[in-house]
Amino acid sequence: MTATPKPETPKSSKAGNSEKWTTYRDKSGEERDCFAELKPVIREIEQGIKDKEETESGTLLYIRETEDGLALTVKKDIPPIPFILPRIQLEIKYVDDEYALQYAEGLPFSSETLAWALQNSFSFEAIKKYIESYRAEAVQSKVNVNIETDDISLPVLFFAVERNCTKTVRFLLELGALPNARTRPYSVPVLGFAIMHAENDLINTTDVVTTLLGLGAPPYDIPKDMWVDFIKAPRVVREPTYEPELGSRTPWCSPPFRAALARTLNLSQRYFLAKTATLKRPSGRAKQVAAAHKVTALLEAPYHLIGQAPATDMVLSRVFGHIALCADTPLVLLYAGPSGHGKTELAKQMGTLMSVDTLVVDCTEMRYETDMFGPKHPYAGSSEGSPLNNYLAQHSGGRSIVFLDEFEKTTDNVRRALLLAFDSGHYRDRRTGRALDCTRTIWVLATNHGTDDIISFYNTHLKDLPPSALSTAPLALLDRTLKRTFTAEMGAPLTGRFTLIVPFFPFTPAEQAVVAHKFILGFADTLRLPIDLRANRLVGHVHLSLQNDGQIAAWLAERGYEEELGARSLQRVVQALVQGKVADSYVEGDEVISEGTNGGPLQRFVLRLSAVEEDGSEIVVRRGGGASVHVRRGEDEVVGGGETPAPIAGPGRDEYVVDGGLCNPD
Numbered sequence: 239m240t241a242t243p244k245p246e247t248p249k250s251s252k253a254g255n256s257e258k259w260t261t262y263r264d265k266s267g268e269e270r271d272c273f274a275e276l277k278p279v280i281r282e283i284e285q286g287i288k289d290k291e292e293t294e295s296g297t298l299l300y301i302r303e304t305e306d307g308l309a310l311t312v313k314k315d316i317p318p319i320p321f322i323l324p325r326i327q328l329e330i331k332y333v334d335d336e337y338a339l340q341y342a343e344g345l346p347f348s349s350e351t352l353a354w355a356l357q358n359s360f361s362f363e364a365i366k367k368y369i370e371s372y373r374a375e376a377v378q379s380k381v382n383v384n385i386e387t388d389d390i391s392l393p394v395l396f397f398a399v400e401r402n403c404t405k406t407v408r409f410l411l412e413l414g415a416l417p418n419a420r421t422r423p424y425s426v427p428v429l430g431f432a433i434m435h436a437e438n439d440l441i442n443t444t445d446v447v448t449t450l451l452g453l454g455a456p457p458y459d460i461p462k463d464m465w466v467d468f469i470k471a472p473r474v475v476r477e478p479t480y481e482p483e484l485g486s487r488t489p490w491c492s493p494p495f496r497a498a499l500a501r502t503l504n505l506s507q508r509y510f511l512a513k514t515a516t517l518k519r520p521s522g523r524a525k526q527v528a529a530a531h532k533v534t535a536l537l538e539a540p541y542h543l544i545g546q547a548p549a550t551d552m553v554l555s556r557v558f559g560h561i562a563l564c565a566d567t568p569l570v571l572l573y574a575g576p577s578g579h580g581k582t583e584l585a586k587q588m589g590t591l592m593s594v595d596t597l598v599v600d601c602t603e604m605r606y607e608t609d610m611f612g613p614k615h616p617y618a619g620s621s622e623g624s625p626l627n628n629y630l631a632q633h634s635g636g637r638s639i640v641f642l643d644e645f646e647k648t649t650d651n652v653r654r655a656l657l658l659a660f661d662s663g664h665y666r667d668r669r670t671g672r673a674l675d676c677t678r679t680i681w682v683l684a685t686n687h688g689t690d691d692i693i694s695f696y697n698t699h700l701k702d703l704p705p706s707a708l709s710t711a712p713l714a715l716l717d718r719t720l721k722r723t724f725t726a727e728m729g730a731p732l733t734g735r736f737t738l739i740v741p742f743f744p745f746t747p748a749e750q751a752v753v754a755h756k757f758i759l760g761f762a763d764t765l766r767l768p769i770d771l772r773a774n775r776l777v778g779h780v781h782l783s784l785q786n787d788g789q790i791a792a793w794l795a796e797r798g799y800e801e802e803l804g805a806r807s808l809q810r811v812v813q814a815l816v817q818g819k820v821a822d823s824y825v826e827g828d829e830v831i832s833e834g835t836n837g838g839p840l841q842r843f844v845l846r847l848s849a850v851e852e853d854g855s856e857i858v859v860r861r862g863g864g865a866s867v868h869v870r871r872g873e874d875e876v877v878g879g880g881e882t883p884a885p886i887a888g889p890g891r892d893e894y895v896v897d898g899g900l901c902n903p904d
Contacts, residue, residue: 322438323400324387326354347372349380353397362405369413378414384422391422399432404445408453412534417454425490427459433507434498440766440781440840442759444506452538457514458487464499466515468508469748469788474500505755505787509748510541516705517547527562535591542587544756545749546580547708549573549740553584556738557680568663569680570735572645574688574720575742578804581684585641588680596639597629604648607655612668623669630659631667634674645683646727653732660735687727688720688741693801695719696743716741745804750795753805755787757812758845765820765843768836776831777824779838785846793847793855815857816845823859 328351345351347369355365369377384391395415398406411417419428429450436443451457457465464472474497491499520528520537528534536557540550553571560569573581582598589596604610612624623631626640642648659665663677695716703711717739724733745753765780784790798811820843835841841861848858 323357323392323396324389326350326357326385326387326397328354347376347380349383349385349394353385353394356394356397356401356403356406359401362403362409365406366409369409374413381410381413381415382419390424393419393428395419395428396421396431399428399443399446399450400435400438402435402439402441402443402446404449407446407449408535408538411449411453412529417450418456418459420490424495426495427455427487427490429455429457429459430490430495430499433460433502434495436502436504437498442504442763442766444504444510444759447507448510448541449538451510451514452541453534454519456487457511460499460503460511461488461491461496462515464496464503465508465511468505468512469751469792471786471788472500472503472508504759504784505791506752506759508788509544509752513547513705514541524558527558531561533561533592535593536588538591539584539587542591543580543584544752545745546584546742547705548711548713549580549584549742551709552713552738552740553588557588560680560737566663566677568660568676568678570660570737571680571682572724572736572739573682573684573742574724574739575686575692576689576744576802576804577686578806579742579745580805581742582641582643585639585682585684588682589639592637592639594637594639595629595633596641597626598641598643599626601642601644601646601648601652604652606649606651610648610652610655614668615671620668623667627668630665630674630676630679631669631672633679634676635678637678637680639680639682641682641684643684644686646685646687650729653728657731657735660732683736688723688739691716691719691723692741692743695741700743713741744801745799747792747795750799750808751788751791754794754798754808754812755791757805757809758782758784758787758791758816761812761817761820766840769831769833771831771833777821779836779840780820780824781840781842782820783842783844785844790845790847790857793857819857819859820845823861826861 352365352368355368381395382393384393385397393415395407395410396419398410417428420426421431429447432443432446432450435441461476463476474493476496517540525534525537528537536554539554540547543550556571557569559565573584575581585598586596599610608624610624611627612622613620615621629638629640659676659679660681663675663679665674665676666672667674699711699716700708720739720741721733724736724739762782765777765782767775767778769775769778794811794815795808797815798808800807823843824841844860844862846858846860847855849855
């Protein structure tokens, strides 16, 4: 229902240019102003006031729709939110992972045993061995059967997500675990749990979230208004003008859950939710082919790469065709475009997701055939071969990936030596003369040649297109142009052996921000490691949170992105304006850095943008602090909003730190 103000003298909020609030009646029947009730909480959170005496602590304030318009709901006795899963207790003597699961293997397959192993930090190898000791049908018949506890019922996939182990999550999904699984009660989807679970142990769950999305989790399990404009921080209170889609999948998202999502849904996760909504899901046959050839995880590739949707579409289509048809010639892919825009990242992701070894060859020093392959037998040095020669010998007849980086720097001598391997897959080991089978080798060549053609095409045909319209771009026109360019540069014999020329385009401003955020997340993961004096890791046991991560990342991208350098330019600006300032703040003070710190609470640093007169704003690092929102489980809850949550106690804690003002009424 569309909310409309009451016709009788509606009250206005003075936030921005809004004129859209109304009143509600309390239990005594007294009419009270909606915004006036919200105002103290909003102001307190946005201004970072620590003293909460003037706010009615222990009350959940949120706006609901009524037939008369918008009304403020004051709700108490909120049931506990199941972010922390119940402990599974089993009567298994634990000596080590191997012993415990060998004992369990004598019993029928049990989801409870698997959940117990996950909660007790068993290695992925031990868990995989346990599962593979049973027939696939026995596992598949139980992997989606809910584990029943006193408080909640849920499938084992939730325990893999709680462990934050992408390999286990992927393994269970490939066995048939449902990516849209939900709890009972609450009906919380596993995707929502993966996001909200981040505040339990102050961990980064983005890789698990993208793995779930890549293998079928519906993005619409999360309210669309929280991610459709992914640069903006999600609101604790839903936009009054927002209309849920027909068949909405988010009835589960009551105000306590929405508040948790607003605290935990980071920029990278919002981006991949929005990207997933624009991507065409693989067909049933594509999934069948992928499963038959054990490359199901390759379907995740678009969900791990920022931007470059045309490139991933082209590569996946050709790779799956090559695998499905059991082609008897190698696949030769030329990745072309400006530096730092995902060529290396996509090649590495292919190897990781296909579970095959990837050899990276730096072509900057490849002047002669012997530099690439080594001398032929029986010449001096032939017994040593070369990294590429030995890799091809080791993987003869098997699937493998060779990544030739900066291929444009090779000479004609090197390129001629590659012609036969590219064409038929025939090659002889330089050490022994033995014939090798390289027909299943995927060759990926990365080059900056053709960048001018690609950027010109981007500016003319793609720059102003929304993501959903990228498939309409005339990429065939660019392909013809690039073939002419590479024929002139590298010759017709080599260009004719390229199976596919894959263009990589500049990042949009929004994608630039997400790339910057990716580097911040990587830095935060490093800070999270324990202090280790023997390894000279003196900066550690730190939780880094961001006050409005989209705003910070966009600010960094605006100041640091250079088209010719791509992600490398964003990495440099993060190093200069984030890492440097955190390091400076960390070393302030005279207390001695000690490994004993690892046993206490995480040291907490908050990044935010602060207004300055000179150039408008700058990044400021604040140690600790922030506005607190107290949660009394089972009694009351005050909802505030913040970007990147920072609970400051341990699991089961009842205090949270909120770093931003997401309770904006306009």
